[in-house]
Every structure is written in structure tokens, then in C-alpha cells.
Amino acid sequence: MTDFLKSPALDGSPGQAYASHKARANGIARFFAQAHPLETVNGKAGEDQTITLLAHLHAASVDPNVIVDGKVVRDYIPAALRRLNPGDGLVGTRHDYDMALKGLMTIAYRYPHLLGVGGVDFILNNLVPDNIRGGHPDEIEIVEVTFVNIDTPETENHLLMIESSRYLVNQLLHDRIPDPQFDNAANGLSRWILSYLQTIAKHDFLEFNARPYARLALHPLYNLHEFAREPEIRMAAQLLLDYTMMKFAVSSNRGRRVSPFRRLQHRINHQANWFNDLYNDLGDQVAGYFMAYTGFIDPEGSPGGFPPSLTYTALISASATYRPPPAAYILAMKRDNPPSLHRFYHGTRPRLRGSPDIAEGGLEIYYHSPSFLLSAGGSFLNSGYGHDEIDIGKEAWEQTSRAQATTLIPTQADTRFHDLIRFEPYPDPLVDPYADDPDDPDTLHARAVNIGVDRGLIAGANLRPAEKKTILEHATSTSPALTLHNGGLLMAWKGSGNDNLNVAKVESTTVLGFEGVEGIEGVVTLADATDASPALASHNGRLFLAWKGSGNDQLNLAYSDDGVTFIGKRILADSSEHSPALVSYGGRLYLAWTGLDEHLNVAKVVLFGNTEGGFGIEGLEAKIVLGDTSEASPALASHNGRLFLAWKGSGNDNLNLSYSDNGATFHGDMTFPDTSSHGPALTSHGGRLFLAWKGSGNENLNVAKVALLGNTGGGFGIEGLEDKVVLSETSEEPPALGSQNGMLFLAWKGEGEDHLNLRVSQDGTFQALGPWLFCNLGHLGFYVAAYRTPVARPEDLDPVPDNLALVYAMESGGMDFDRFRIATMGLNQGLPAAFEYGGHYQFNAPDGKRFAIWFVLTELKYTARVVNLNDQHAIGDLNTLPLVSGEYMVSPGGHEGLIEIRHPGCTDVPVVLDYRNAERPARDDNRSDCTEPWIDRARALFAIAKAFDEQGEFTDGRTALVDAVHLYDELLTLNPAQNRSPLAFAVIQALGRMGLDYSVSEADLRDWLANPLFTPYPAISQALLLLGRRLKAPVFLDVIVKNYEHTPGVASPQKVEDVKVDVLKAAILEGSNMRHGTNVHDFEQLLQP
Incomplete structure (x- = not known):
């Protein structure tokens, strides 16, 4: 299914991002439709149902025969729409039906032909509440909280959804009944919308970068831009979309940003929650909107598969007609842009009706360099809605902003x-x-x-x-356990205040040069319990967990194939009052424990498997009961082909170490002068064996390397400890050791508080860096x-x-x-x-x-x-x-509604977004002065059209070619002298793929193709390309033009719309017959199937 999200772009350039847009949009729609079947569209209409309908509708609009789940989609859409109902139809805060209305407006306007007979009428009559029509009612700007006698303002995103839907409903109703109440200009709604949007143009969104409300606020703007009939409303929406997309371009890096935002404050990025993923669907909502335009670009700058998590919002923007200005693509995608610093200060916006507070202005700072992005985290900001401290009907403070990292x-x-x-x-x-x-x-x-x-x-x-992390989200009353498994470091522990077993992956990093341990993720809490520390080991691709019972001394083993679900639990016959130890050694899994008589025990775990894929834990075998005794848990480690066993003494606190060459007999016992009141920890790291322990009579943690001796005669022994480090960290429980990616990890339970702690060191010294x-x-x-x-x-x-x-x-x-x-x-x-x-x-x-x-x-x-x-x-x-303020975005008048947009290579003539006059928003484009991005777009469209044809993606190829032709026409009309040279070659190539060559010099042909005022070549070439068919045998373009012009009563065309298609086909027929000596009369016979 993710094949739909493969990038259609030929490279990671802005031009290709633009050219591949429609194919990418179709892929996003197909993916989303496949993941969200039409059967889910039923009951009360909500945002999810309308977005699902949108996906199926868009896919069917591109390919009427598209099949999802074995069904031709277009046949089932009308029934799916009619399964919806409005429920109570209440909009606004705590009701949310306007979240459905915004999607229904998209559906009614863009896809009426796919809704079945009377589909739009069904939406208007059955799904639009009666009160969503007419002029703007002032009372909707206030939300009454009657049980505490407080009025609060309606939120920004709700007002945008409600009033944009009202506006669009009015247009449809006015088409049916030309009643003045449905005339948006006459009833005052247009004026209200223009004034409301102007405030955003002056001060940014109140709910700036909001999670999730940016999604809800922007969708109405897409609707107004595409469907409003008043040019002022369309322009106002475009200005805000341009501003938003440009802002995202300068504040993000490959679609990723950690920006300040207002609402909901708890959705800050944090390593311990979902927002550790910078593309999380609940995180930055503008990311999906914007990346629908650029696609996903990988670290090397090449196009990659679109993130599935962002398809919800991307579907809205990808299927809409709006495109950002070229500057947004260039600043977001090109890697040779000069560095830039942009600062956004939202200023003092008008007090909202019903609010006792004036919203504090947001402050955002972004420094964009080719290789990195620096972003300020912001600060606390009130909501602007008032009564932030009240937790009735909402959580206190959740509507505010808090600083990000x-x-x-x-x-x-x-x-x-x-x-x-x-x-x-x-x-x-x-x-x-x-x-x-x-x-x-x-x-x-x-x-x-x-x-x-x-x-x-x-x-x-x-x-x-x-190098150190205290994990505030999880705690233990004992020692944790660590092991390397499938490239990741895993941790296990028992809870604090409960005996539940937990397993998680340690978050460590060296990506940016800092050795860091940042927390844990993917925490799994098992139903099984223990009142001691568990043990972990990785063996033959599976993760094994061992523990003693809670309230009993029986030893237990279980395994996991995925590190998440533990199965195959085996309760062993052996018992211990202490934690067991596990390790993989010599192709076998070993378990060690202190017996009830304090003797140390080591045994091999017996595992079974069969050809059908069955697997399980059978028990223990080859158990060894050592003469050594302990009052605590032992430790096991595999190091350089030997199995090592460590323990503290029984009746004394001395630490001991022994080894085995075969896993059957242990010898070379070494008793160290170092002491501990608990069992030690062992691990192999960087070619050395490390031992860790907590002090005896003190709580300090200690780490040392084990000194091993060997000689050419095969002699081997344990010499002692060296490079011992006494850390300032303390614990009442023993530590754990683990090794991953060249880093040695130490884990322990905090002293006093039960928080889990982790520390990392490359060389084992655990010294503070800096x-x-x-x-x-x-x-x-x-x-x-x-x-x-x-x-x-x-x-x-x-x-x-x-x-x-x-x-x-x-x-x-x-x-x-x-x-x-x-x-x-x-x-x-x-x-x-x-x-x-x-x-x-x-x-x-x-x-x-x-x-x-x-x-x-x-x-x-x-x-x-x-x-x-x-x-x-x-x-x-x-x-x-x-x-x-910045190199590429600036508001010269402060907060007047005037914004200038520039991009590298064209900084003298900006795109001007002028919303200083609420009734006359205006936009001055710079296309005539900054043509290079538009030429790149046209070239990219011709190139991708060719690629689609070669891949057999004829619908996408035809779509790209049509867009290329139209853009070619626009650019030639705009400035023939400047734009002709780079575009003529692309047109000649595209004509060649159709089977059209030429008998004149290429230089002459290029000149003619670039001169729409005095030659018919541009118009006829465009018309030929728009035919979208290939000839079986080549025909000279210059001959076709000559034949066309010599047709009696037909004027020489200057625009493609002047070209008469029947005359053009006759000119092609004549040229083909003349060249190949044929006598074909039916134009279709010239064409390839």
C-alpha cells in the first residue's frame, strides 16, 4: 500500500516538486482511501468521514475506474455520502460539527459529478444545519459557560470553519434562490470575513502553529481560495496561505521543525512521547500541508516516499488548487541558499469579544543555514481567550503556549x-x-x-x-537490567510501588556528535510481576526475560520475537530469593541464580523449535551448583569466548569473579578487595570486561575494568581490577551495565527517589565532559x-x-x-x-x-x-x-498587513502581499521579473511527462503535459524574448515524442516557437501537444503549420484557443499522406493505439 506514496519526482528540485504535484496528490489519495474504506463513512458526519470521502473522491476524479478493496469507487461514493447524518448539527467549541462542514464544502464544490443525482442537494438539505446560512451572527463569537457564569470567545479555528462554510453554503443557496439573505456581499458576511482575515495578516494566527488547530484553521482558507466567487475573498485566502507556506519554508528543515505554538500546550515535542517523531500526525499540522507541495526529501536531497503519518493533512492541500509561491519551494528545498535569520513577532492584536485578556504576541526566531536550522523554543503566552486558569470544560492552561526546546x-x-x-x-x-x-x-x-x-x-x-539522563516518567524499587538486542539497547525493570515487569528501548544517540542517553521509549508493561530485579538477554534474534516470582521464589522465563509481546512463559522448578542473570554464550542461553541455600547455580536453557516455526522454552539442563555462595544476585557476561560469573560473598561483601571456557566448569576464582552490599554487574565493552557495583557502607556507584592475563602458552587468568572510577551518583540498589555502538551504559535506581537513571561513557571512565x-x-x-x-x-x-x-x-x-x-x-x-x-x-x-x-x-x-x-x-x-523580518520575508510597515516575499536569485523585486485595506486585499506578483523558477517548472513538467509516458503512467503523463503546455503559453505571453530559448527545446522534445519532427533548421524552429505574436508555431504546437496522442509515422511540424495556414478561411492562430482542432487534424493528415505516399482519410488511423 505504501507504493502509492513513492515519490513521482525525478529529483529533489523545486521544479520537480511542482511538476510531480498532481501525481503525488493522487498517490496520497489512493493510499488514504486504501487505509480508510468507504464502509467507515456512516453515522454522524465528522472530519474523519469527510476526509475519507475526499480521498475516495479525489482518486475517482483522477481515474474513474479506480478500484479500492475490489470495488469501483465511484459506484459506492453516492451511497456512502447518504449514510451520513448531521446528528445534533451543533457547531463551535464542544460541538465540532463545523469540522465536518468544511470537508462537506470541499466535496460539494469540487466533486459534484461524483455524488450521484442530487448529491449537492443532499448535502445542503440533509447535512447543513439551517442556521449555517445568511449573514454573520455576532452571537457565535461568544461561548457561554453557563454553569460558571462565564463568557469566553469562540476560538479562531471554529470561527474560520463556521463562517467559511456559511459563505460557501450561501453561494449554493443563492444559485437556487436569488434571495438577498444568501448574497454574501449584501448580508455583510463578506465584509466580516475580510476584516477577520486581515487581523491574521497583521498578527499571524492567534492559534499560531497550533496542534491540532492549524489543520482546522487552514482548511477553510483552501476552500475560500478555490470556491469563493468574490475575487477579494479568494485573494484574502491566498495571501494568508502564501504567508503560512512561506513561514513554514523559512522555519523548517525537510518538513521538520520544533516551533513555538499556542494550543494545546501539552503537545510539546518530548523524547518520551509521540512527538519524539518529528513527523508525528498529532504534531506540527502545517508540515503535512506543506510537504504535499515539496514531497519528502531525504538527507541526500533526493525524493523519497511520503510519510504515511502526514497524509491526513497532506490530502487536503494536495487535492486543492492552491500552490505556494516559488520562493517557498526554493527556500525549503535548495541547499545552496545563503543563510537567513527570520524573526516573527505577532504584535498586539485586538482584544477578542468576551475575553478579559489581550493575547500576548508570539515570538518566533529561525536561523536557516544550508546544513542546519536553529529554532527558538519561545515562552509562555496566554491564550487570548481569557480565564486560562479555570479548568472547567477544559484543562487549566492547556490553551496557552509554553516554551519548547x-x-x-x-x-x-x-x-x-x-x-x-x-x-x-x-x-x-x-x-x-x-x-x-x-x-x-x-x-x-x-x-x-x-x-x-x-x-x-x-x-x-x-x-x-x-551523558546522563534521569528518567522522570518511570521508576523502580530495585535494579534495572540492560542488554543489546537487534542493534538496540533494551532495559527491563520492576515498577516502584508495584511489582509489574517493564521492558523498553533505551534512547541513545551519537548522530550529532554528542554522546547522549536521552531516555526510554516503547515501554511495555507485562502482566507478570516480580519483587526483585529482572534479567534480560538477546539470543538468536529473540529477547529473553527472566525473573523470580512476586511473593514466591520460583524462577520464570519468557521470550519475545518483537521486543514488545512476551510469550512462552515457563515457570522453572528452581527457586531463588534473588534476581537471576541471563546471557547468550557459545550458541546457548545461560541462566544463573543464587539458590535458597546461597549456592551459585548456572544452567543452560533448553529451547525447542520445529520445521513449522514452532518455538518455546522447555526448561533447564546441565545445571552446575558451584561451591561458591552468595547472599545476593550473581552476574553473567560473555567476553572473548569465555563465560564470566561475578558475585558478592556470603557472610562478607567482597566481590568475586570466575570464568568458564566451556560453560560447564568455572575456575580461576578471584576475590577482589572491593566490596558491595549487593550483587555486581558485568558486561563486555570495547574489547574489555567491565564490572560495576554499589559500595558497601556507602551508596556510591563504582565501575572498573577487569584485568585479564594470558600468555602464548594458553595460560589465562583474572588479575584484578584497574581504572576504577567512583562516581558521584549513588543508589541503594546495584547498577546494571550494557554496551551499544561503542558506548558503555550504566543504569541504576536513584537514591531517595526511585527514578531510573542512565549514564553513558565511551571509555568507561564516566567523567563529565567539557x-x-x-x-x-x-x-x-x-x-x-x-x-x-x-x-x-x-x-x-x-x-x-x-x-x-x-x-x-x-x-x-x-x-x-x-x-x-x-x-x-x-x-x-x-x-x-x-x-x-x-x-x-x-x-x-x-x-x-x-x-x-x-x-x-x-x-x-x-x-x-x-x-x-x-x-x-x-x-x-x-x-x-x-x-x-528577515532576508526573504519582511513586513515593512510593522503590523499593517503588508508582507514582502523574496528568494535567492531575485531579491530586488518581491512578491507583495498587501492586506492594508481590508476590503481590497491585493497581491503583486514578480513572475515577469523573476521568471527562472517558472521556466524551471515548465521544463520539469515536460521532463516528468516524458518519464510518465516511458513508465506507462499515461494519465499522469497526459496531465503533466497539459500543465506544461499551459505554463509554456503563459510564459511566452508574459515575455517571449526572455522565455523563448529555454522553453523551445523542451517543446521540440515533447513534439518529437509525439512523432512530430521538422524539415527546417532547429534554430529557425526555435525562433518560431518563441514568437507567438508573429508566427502560429507556439499556438499550433500547444494544440498538437494537447491532443495527447502519438503518430504511427512521423510528420513534419513545419508542414503541418503550412497546411493549416493555407486552409481557406482560417486565420493564423496566436493563442492555442484560436486553433481549430478539425483543421489541425486535416493538416496532419495531409502532411502524413504527402510524406509517406499514403491516402489515409481517417485521422484516427494515423495514431498509435
Whole structure:
């Protein structure tokens, strides 16, 4: 099914993105229709049902014979529509029927021919409530919360859905009954919509970047742009769509962004929830809309399969007629654009009716460099709707904005949120809002101001990725377990306050050069329970889990084929009061445990399988009962072909280690002077064996390398421990060790609090890195320098941030990495060992930039935290900014509704979006001055039409060719002299594929094709291409033109619409017969099947 989402584009260029749009839209519709059958369209109409209908309708509009689930779709659409009902038909907050209405308007206007007889009437009469018609009723702008005697404003997205639907319903009703109440100009609705949209043009959306409300607010604009009959309404919608798409282009990287947003605040990106996926369907809603235009572009810059998660919103924009300006494609897709800094300040918008508050203006800062994007996280903003603190009918504070992380997103790497270099907002809680209850996420009156971004530099607190992570979302009362499985590091633990077993994948990263452990994901809670620590091991592609019972001492084993579902549980005959140990060694799975008599036991696990794919755990065999004893759990590890067993003594706390060459006998016992009150942990890492333990008489964690000795005669033994590290971290329980991708992981339960903790080290020393951290990301196109310190005087802060830091990123083309590193350190020798909260500092970049940094991370939300000292016009008070300022988007008048759009290669003549006059929104295009993107589009359309034909995708090929012809005509009409040369060759090639060649010189033909005013060649060539058929035998184009012009009574055509098709066919027939000596009379006989 995902074949539908394969990219049709020939390359990752803006021109190909534009040319492949319709094919991509059809693929998205086909995919969505396949995943959402028409049978689901029934009952009360809602957004989901209308979007499902939209997918099937769009697929059927492209191919009337399209089949989904074995059925010709068009035959079943009318019945599916008629299965819907309006329910109570109530719109607005807490009712939401307007979410269905916006989709029904798309369906009624765009696809009436597929709805069956009376389909539009059915929508109007049966699915549109009686009160959705006429003029704008002021009362819908207020939502009454009667049980607390509070009035609140209706939300922005609801008003847009309701009033755009009302407008479009009025048009249809006016067609049937020319009643003045349905005349949008006469009843005042047009004036209200124009005024409402003007406020957005001046101040951005109130619900800017909202999750999920941006989806609901933009769909009405697509409808108005496509279906409104008043040019002012269409223009107003286009201006807002242009602004939104341009904003996304400068604020995103390959469709990914971590931007501030207002509503719903708990949907912030976080490594522990769904929004760790930067393409999550519940996250940034504009991403799907925009990527419908660009398609998915992979790290290498090539087109890839469209993300299934974004097809819901992409379907809305992909199927609509609107296209963004060329600048949006260029800025989002080209990788040689100069760096740019864009800042959006929304300003002070009018107070909403029914609200006691004026909405605080959003502040967004984005620095776009070819290889990376820097984004500010924003700050707390009130909702503008008032009464944010009240939790009746909604969660308190959920309608507000809270700071996101300030992030660096690389262009040439696929990342998830936890991979990103970022500053987590301080002092806001770092816990996932969904941790306690996914259905009731936490919200708060947040405090963080996370806006430290300028040209290449970001600064703030809690820099990540980092080498230590306290997992606030999960806890344990014992020790966790770690194992490497199928390339990922898995963790298991028992709950805190409960005995349930849990398994999850550890989130670690080195993608951007920082060794980081960021949390866990994919947590699975089993029904099985234990009152001790579990054990994990990977063996022959399966994950095995061992534990002792809860309230009993029986040992248990289970396995998982997918790391999610554990099956095949076997209760073993053996028992232990302590946790078991598991390891894969020599092709067998081994289990170790301390017996009830304190003797150590080791046995092989017996597994069975058959040719039918059956598999299970049979039991244990070859059990060894050692003479050694322990009062705690043992540890097992496989290292360099030997099996190692570690334990603490019985009656003493000394640590012990033994090994086996065959898994049957253990020898070489070594008792270390180091002691622990609990069992140790073992793992093999980087060619060395590591031992970890908690102290005896103290809670400190210890890690050491085991010194092994061997000689040429085959002698081998355990010599002792070396390079021991005593960490500052403490625990009341033993730690766990694991190794993955060259990093050694240490896991433990926190002391006092039961949170899970993880720490990572490449060399096993677990030493804090810094203050300088350098990352040579030349393979990704840039370098990173970070200066990270603990905070000075931590006792003055509550909570205490993990660190204060700055990060500078620079394109790698200007200097080599060593010079970058040395110069950066040399220019910044005055930076302190510990940054002071509230302190002012200067950073000097190796490329000559200088920045002032202010480490205050609350309050004064419009005061710059990073200022470019090289900029003589640098602004510290960001609330003096216009709506948008930057190289490619700017609002010259502040917040008057005037926006200029530019792109690299054409910065002198902008596209002007002028909404200063609410009744006369206007748009000045720059196509005549900036033709290159349009020529690229035309070339791309001709090229992709050829590719589709060669692939046998004739419908897509025909569609692209028609679009190419129309664009060719527009560009020739616009400026023949400038546009003729690059387009004539593409036309000649397209004609050649039809079987049309020429008997004149190519130079003459090119001149004629580029001169629509004085030759008929452009018009006739376009008409020939629009025939969309191939000739069996070639015919000279110049002969066809001559024959056409010599037809009595027929004028020489200057436009394609002037061409008489019957005369053209006769001219082709005459030319063919003359050339090939035939006497064909039926034009169809000349054509290939």
C-alpha cells in the first residue's frame, strides 16, 4: 500500500516538486482511501468521514475506474455520502460539527459529478444545519459557560470553519434562490470575513502553529481560495496561505521543525512521547500541508516516499488548487541558499469579544543555514481567550503556549527529537506531560523563556544530548537490567510501588556528535510481576526475560520475537530469593541464580523449535551448583569466548569473579578487595570486561575494568581490577551495565527517589565532559562548538539546571575542523569555569561573528538573550519587531498587513502581499521579473511527462503535459524574448515524442516557437501537444503549420484557443499522406493505439 506514496519526482528540485504535484496528490489519495474504506463513512458526519470521502473522491476524479478493496469507487461514493447524518448539527467549541462542514464544502464544490443525482442537494438539505446560512451572527463569537457564569470567545479555528462554510453554503443557496439573505456581499458576511482575515495578516494566527488547530484553521482558507466567487475573498485566502507556506519554508528543515505554538500546550515535542517523531500526525499540522507541495526529501536531497503519518493533512492541500509561491519551494528545498535569520513577532492584536485578556504576541526566531536550522523554543503566552486558569470544560492552561526546546536540526541526517542538539526549557518541568495519564496530560502556567537564537548561535540551559539522563516518567524499587538486542539497547525493570515487569528501548544517540542517553521509549508493561530485579538477554534474534516470582521464589522465563509481546512463559522448578542473570554464550542461553541455600547455580536453557516455526522454552539442563555462595544476585557476561560469573560473598561483601571456557566448569576464582552490599554487574565493552557495583557502607556507584592475563602458552587468568572510577551518583540498589555502538551504559535506581537513571561513557571512565565540546560534523556539512558548564552558585536556584551553555554551528566549507576548534578556543579564553545565572557573556566565533549572551531564562519574554554584536542595527527589544523580518520575508510597515516575499536569485523585486485595506486585499506578483523558477517548472513538467509516458503512467503523463503546455503559453505571453530559448527545446522534445519532427533548421524552429505574436508555431504546437496522442509515422511540424495556414478561411492562430482542432487534424493528415505516399482519410488511423 505504501507504493502509492513513492515519490513521482525525478529529483529533489523545486521544479520537480511542482511538476510531480498532481501525481503525488493522487498517490496520497489512493493510499488514504486504501487505509480508510468507504464502509467507515456512516453515522454522524465528522472530519474523519469527510476526509475519507475526499480521498475516495479525489482518486475517482483522477481515474474513474479506480478500484479500492475490489470495488469501483465511484459506484459506492453516492451511497456512502447518504449514510451520513448531521446528528445534533451543533457547531463551535464542544460541538465540532463545523469540522465536518468544511470537508462537506470541499466535496460539494469540487466533486459534484461524483455524488450521484442530487448529491449537492443532499448535502445542503440533509447535512447543513439551517442556521449555517445568511449573514454573520455576532452571537457565535461568544461561548457561554453557563454553569460558571462565564463568557469566553469562540476560538479562531471554529470561527474560520463556521463562517467559511456559511459563505460557501450561501453561494449554493443563492444559485437556487436569488434571495438577498444568501448574497454574501449584501448580508455583510463578506465584509466580516475580510476584516477577520486581515487581523491574521497583521498578527499571524492567534492559534499560531497550533496542534491540532492549524489543520482546522487552514482548511477553510483552501476552500475560500478555490470556491469563493468574490475575487477579494479568494485573494484574502491566498495571501494568508502564501504567508503560512512561506513561514513554514523559512522555519523548517525537510518538513521538520520544533516551533513555538499556542494550543494545546501539552503537545510539546518530548523524547518520551509521540512527538519524539518529528513527523508525528498529532504534531506540527502545517508540515503535512506543506510537504504535499515539496514531497519528502531525504538527507541526500533526493525524493523519497511520503510519510504515511502526514497524509491526513497532506490530502487536503494536495487535492486543492492552491500552490505556494516559488520562493517557498526554493527556500525549503535548495541547499545552496545563503543563510537567513527570520524573526516573527505577532504584535498586539485586538482584544477578542468576551475575553478579559489581550493575547500576548508570539515570538518566533529561525536561523536557516544550508546544513542546519536553529529554532527558538519561545515562552509562555496566554491564550487570548481569557480565564486560562479555570479548568472547567477544559484543562487549566492547556490553551496557552509554553516554551519548547531550542533546537538544531541537521539537513543531511534523519533525526528524531531526542537526537537533536537542544536546550530544554528552564525552569519548566522536564517530565513528559503525558507521563501520568495519556488521556489527561499535565498543563501548567509555564515560566521558561527559551529564545536564545541568532546567526549560528543558540544559548540556554539543560543542553542535550548529554551523558546522563534521569528518567522522570518511570521508576523502580530495585535494579534495572540492560542488554543489546537487534542493534538496540533494551532495559527491563520492576515498577516502584508495584511489582509489574517493564521492558523498553533505551534512547541513545551519537548522530550529532554528542554522546547522549536521552531516555526510554516503547515501554511495555507485562502482566507478570516480580519483587526483585529482572534479567534480560538477546539470543538468536529473540529477547529473553527472566525473573523470580512476586511473593514466591520460583524462577520464570519468557521470550519475545518483537521486543514488545512476551510469550512462552515457563515457570522453572528452581527457586531463588534473588534476581537471576541471563546471557547468550557459545550458541546457548545461560541462566544463573543464587539458590535458597546461597549456592551459585548456572544452567543452560533448553529451547525447542520445529520445521513449522514452532518455538518455546522447555526448561533447564546441565545445571552446575558451584561451591561458591552468595547472599545476593550473581552476574553473567560473555567476553572473548569465555563465560564470566561475578558475585558478592556470603557472610562478607567482597566481590568475586570466575570464568568458564566451556560453560560447564568455572575456575580461576578471584576475590577482589572491593566490596558491595549487593550483587555486581558485568558486561563486555570495547574489547574489555567491565564490572560495576554499589559500595558497601556507602551508596556510591563504582565501575572498573577487569584485568585479564594470558600468555602464548594458553595460560589465562583474572588479575584484578584497574581504572576504577567512583562516581558521584549513588543508589541503594546495584547498577546494571550494557554496551551499544561503542558506548558503555550504566543504569541504576536513584537514591531517595526511585527514578531510573542512565549514564553513558565511551571509555568507561564516566567523567563529565567539557567545558568545551567540539563535533566534527563535516560529513553533514557543518561543525559544532559547545561551551557547557555547571551553574555558578546553584544554591540560589530552584530547580537547579543541569548546565548553562552556548552552542555555535558553522558551515564547514570555510575552514578545516582543527582550525575551527583551535580558533574558537583561542578567541574565547575568558569564558568562566561556571556560567552564572543572570550573567552577561561574549562569544567570539571563528568566522568573525561576535555575540552577547544573557543567561536569564524567565520573564522579560521579549528581551533578546542573544545579540549579534556585528549587526549595527541589532534589536534588543524584540517587541519592536514587525510581524516578520528577515532576508526573504519582511513586513515593512510593522503590523499593517503588508508582507514582502523574496528568494535567492531575485531579491530586488518581491512578491507583495498587501492586506492594508481590508476590503481590497491585493497581491503583486514578480513572475515577469523573476521568471527562472517558472521556466524551471515548465521544463520539469515536460521532463516528468516524458518519464510518465516511458513508465506507462499515461494519465499522469497526459496531465503533466497539459500543465506544461499551459505554463509554456503563459510564459511566452508574459515575455517571449526572455522565455523563448529555454522553453523551445523542451517543446521540440515533447513534439518529437509525439512523432512530430521538422524539415527546417532547429534554430529557425526555435525562433518560431518563441514568437507567438508573429508566427502560429507556439499556438499550433500547444494544440498538437494537447491532443495527447502519438503518430504511427512521423510528420513534419513545419508542414503541418503550412497546411493549416493555407486552409481557406482560417486565420493564423496566436493563442492555442484560436486553433481549430478539425483543421489541425486535416493538416496532419495531409502532411502524413504527402510524406509517406499514403491516402489515409481517417485521422484516427494515423495514431498509435
